[in-house]
Amino acid sequence: MHDYKSKIERGFYYWGIGVIRYRWAILLVTAAVAGSAAIQLPKISIATSVESMFARYDQTITDYQRFRSHFGRDEEIVLLISSPDIFSREFLSTLKQFHSDLENSLPLLKEVSSLANAPYIESVDRGISVRSFLDSLPGTEEEAQQYRQHGLSYPGYRNVFFTPDGKHAIVVIKTQAVSALSADGRRLRGYARGIRKVEAQPLPVPQQSISQVENIAVIGIIETVIKEYQSPNFSIAFSGTPVYQYHVEPMIRINIKRMCIAILIVSVVFMPFLFGRGSGAILPPMTVILGLMVALALMAMASVRFSLTSSMLPSTLLSIGLTAPIHFLVVYYKQQKRIGKFRGIIATMKHSGFPITMTSFTTVAGLMSFSFAGIAPIADLVNFTIVGILAILVFTLVTMPALLSILQVVAGAERGEADYEASIFNRALLGLGRLGVTRPYFVLIIFLTGTLVAGYNISRLHFSHNQLHYFTEESEFMRQVRLIEAQTGGFRALEVLIDSRRQRGIVNQDLLQAIEQLETHLRSVTDRHGQSYVGRTRSLVDLIKEISCAVTSRDEGPCRIPEDTPALAEQLNYVGRIVPEALRKYTDADLQTGRLTAMMYWRDAADDVDFIARVREYAAALFDSGVNVVVTGVVSINSSIINAMMSTLAIGYSVGFFLIAALMILAVGDVRMGLLAMIPNLLPIIIALGVMGFLDIPLNTYNLIGGCIAIGLAVDDTIHFFHNFRRYYLKSGDIDFAVRETLGTAGRALMATTLILVASFWMRLFSNLKVVADYGLVMGIALLVAFLADVLLAPALLQMFYGTGQKDSRKRFDAQQAHSI
Structure with missing residues (x-):
């Protein structure tokens, strides 16, 4: 058991020597990679369409594309026009002109429907005739009354061209379903008539939906036309899924920028206090930014667009990516104080290279279990977060040591180490570990009580996919949504x-x-x-x-x-x-x-799941077996997301737990201790879910993925704790000594990463998007619980399982090595 870990540590020892020897070449390659990544970043875009929630080959999207091939886009823009009399001559004249201006102004337009062009079917001598309702405008009040009578009596007009009470006119705008832009978004396709140097007509392949850029252009023009006509007697409210996408996209962009800046500020401000030197404030954020650039560049190269869910990638990676460089620097600064810069880098590689690598792998394992999720944004978020974590690992073990080898050692750095050892943080950390060793059953009872209370509240959890959770009920968008719905x-x-x-x-x-x-x-x-x-x-x-x-x-x-x-x-x-x-x-x-x-x-798509299932069941029984009935549309797609979330939750967490357990055993080097180490990692998830149930925070695509991230981060600290504990326990055979030395060395990194991660996630509480704030709150609580479990519950468990008679315990532990992997 011990032999393979010794060989790995020896390999990291020589790796450190190689990094120092080729440090300038490493820095040159890093600069080239960063430059190449930066070139790709402007190509990133945001997709807010409902079909972006699933992969193209998914049956849900296949059915939806079949519908669109026959009938076009079902996501309509609905305008509600209020007036004292919608059949007056003035109103009908204004409506017809408004209708004409929309038709003449809007790009990518399929049709505008209103009373101005409503088909009016009537009987004539030779059968029936079809004309537009407003072929000609009424010239007198008597003619206006005739129009009123015809309109109100026509069976197909109510709730289509005006509201049931006859007080509001309805205008519906439908755009094209397929984008007119080329795949790179820079040129018009060949069917864009009148444009020079456009692409040739593409072969029949799945077409890209209308892009967000095109949607913004359409809605922007509609707003301009509305402003020209808006008046007390022609009051216009408008909404619809395209309008929702128009309002949400800038909110996401602003939120991404704010959260990334806030998280960087947190790390830059906290690091000097934790490390006592400038390199500790600069190197970890720089390493994470490099990894983020690589992930985003590959995302752009793969033509994967940000969605409402995957937009959390930058802020998430900036938070969780700090763990590896922080752990490296904590050990390096202690080694540097004792043996100097170059030897300190080599010793740090030997001491922490393996656990840092394993912690990154366990985070990847937790995420990998969701990489094949049926919900495309979750899969995209997970896959490119994995890419970012692995890139950060490489930069931590290659680029950062190369930089450290050329930096000057700051005079007085030893004073910072002494200040920390005498600080309240270090004393509190050692006190928690001591409490776990001396009062193990008391500590266990406290955690079990918290787990039972949280478990009770888990029963109150519910799934949710509510697109409107980005808005408050007092917002102008929601006011117009509720007005149009009511009418x-x-x-x-x-x-x-x-x-x-x-x-x-x-x-x-x-x-x-x-x-x-x-x-x-x-x-x-x-x-x-x-x-x-x-x-x-x-x-x-x-x-x-x-x-x-x-x-x-x-x-x-x-x-x-x-x-x-x-x-x-x-x-x-x-x-x-x-x-x-x-x-x-x-x-x-x-x-x-x-x-x-x-x-x-x-409404929330979770409320529609049962209804959609009942519709399919009723339709299957109603029609003959020779008739094929397909239920689709944006509402059906959103309800399918709930079903995918439930299966993703069950499969993802189960697979993730077993993958992480296997890696934990490998990292610790002992089967029994590895399984014991998994106990502190389950409690944060249980308590976080209980907090969500208590606060009525639903399970959605944001905090669903947050669970696997929390597991991976919790395991990171656990691996460092048990890796160091085992090292000191094998030397002394004393639980109390091993825990004290572990917290005195690795404990500083555990506390530093926890404080920065919690602060980073809790910065999301200031987001104007409630779903982001909820995600940050729950993640921060989970990480705090994980930290307490590692420094308080883990020592208690180790005392209970290995501390009964220190000398005999040492013999039992050594005997188990022969049977472990």
């Missing part, structure tokens, strides 16, 4: 595709009646609070009813599906020839697939 009955789309699997199969009496029944069912389902999930629905059935009413009379009662199928097919063909865009909103060109759109209220 329209929701504007987030749940899309149901009904595929008859044969041409013209959708024109079938039984199938249409089944779609109508599904519409009625969707509007009737309520949650446990009695609130409806769906505010309104729209499908091919509604268009058919409008045609039916035009052929018969709107005064003969509710519009119905005609029983004469041949006549119905003829009417649909006529509408398809005259206004094909009206028909293509609800079915494909072959009349094989029908579309049902259910507009839902904007």
